[in-house]
Every structure is written in structure tokens, then in C-alpha cells.
Amino acid sequence: xxxxxxxxxxxxxxxxxxxxxxxxxxxxxxxxxxxxxxxxxxxxxxxxxxxxxxxxxxxxxxxxxxxxxxxxxxxxxxxxxxxxxxxxxxxxxxxxxxxxxxxxxxxxxxxxxxxxxxxxxxx
Numbered sequence: 001x002x003x004x005x006x007x008x009x010x011x012x013x014x015x016x017x018x019x020x021x022x023x024x025x026x027x028x029x030x031x032x033x034x035x036x037x038x039x040x041x042x043x044x045x046x047x048x049x050x051x052x053x054x055x056x057x058x059x060x061x062x063x064x065x066x067x068x069x070x071x072x073x074x075x076x077x078x079x080x081x082x083x084x085x086x087x088x089x090x091x092x093x094x095x096x097x098x099x100x101x102x103x104x105x106x107x108x109x110x111x112x113x114x115x116x117x118x119x120x121x122x123x
Contacts, residue, residue, distance in 0.1 A: 001025040001112045005095045008117030015121070016083045021095030021114055023076040030097040030111075032104045033071060033078040037091035037119075047093070048080060049104035058104055063089075085121045092116040 007019040019035070034049035048069040049058045057069050068081040078095060095114040102109035 001028060001097065003095050003097060003112055003114035005093065005114035005117040008093060008119045010120045010122065011085055013085060013087055013121055013123050015085050016081070017085065017119060019080040019082065019093055019095075019117060019119070021078045021080075023097065023112075028076050028097075030099050031101050032098040033069075034096045034098065034104055034110060035069065035078075035080045035093060036096060036107055037089075037093045038116075039088075039091040042091075044094070044107050046105040046107070050078060060105075082119070085119075087121045087123045090119060090121045092118050 002024050003021055005021045007017060011017050030052050032049050032051055035047040036044050037047050038044040046060050047063055048067055050069045050071050066084045071078045094116045096110035097112040098110045
């Protein structure tokens, strides 16, 4: 399984960006898809997650109400719509797939990772 993240870029504070993650390879049926981010000098942190079946979504408190995660099972893609962006949202964003029923907020539980896409929010 390969995950390819895209959609990062430079945006002003208050703006929006949409990140996408496309999965390819063998039959893809994760339990959870997640987005994490890592800012310079900081640890990787959970941003959002979505179950591959059902409607459950989860968000970090720092992005709740501003970010929306969604998926398209037919296309094997997951997206992260980011609005009202703040300079503190600046980071490399990674998508990841967890094949088991694990704690969605722990990066170590995820089995596959995309290469990351840089989001820079200017003030």
C-alpha cells in the first residue's frame, strides 16, 4: 500500500486549503485513516481521523470546528479541508492508514504513511 498526500502550500492566516491522500496498491481496507502533522522542532501530533466504514470522525481540540476530514471509499482517498488557518497550523501534514482497531490518536498504531505535504500559514 502506498499513500500519496497532496494539496499543501502557502496560505495567509484565515485562508483555506484542502489536503488529499490517495491510496494505491493491494486491496485497501483500513480500519481508520488519519492525518497527523509535525511542526519544526516538535513531535508529530494527531490532527483528525475517520473510520473507513461508518461515519465516525475524530479531531484534535486545536482543529475542531476548523478542519473537516472526509473519505471516498470508491476512490480510496481521504481529504482534510482546512479553514480559518492559523500560523500555528504550519507543519508537514501526513496521512496514515491503520489496519487494526487501535487508538486513532496514536501515530505508532498506524501501519502505512504518506510522504507528507507542507502547509505554511503566514500571519
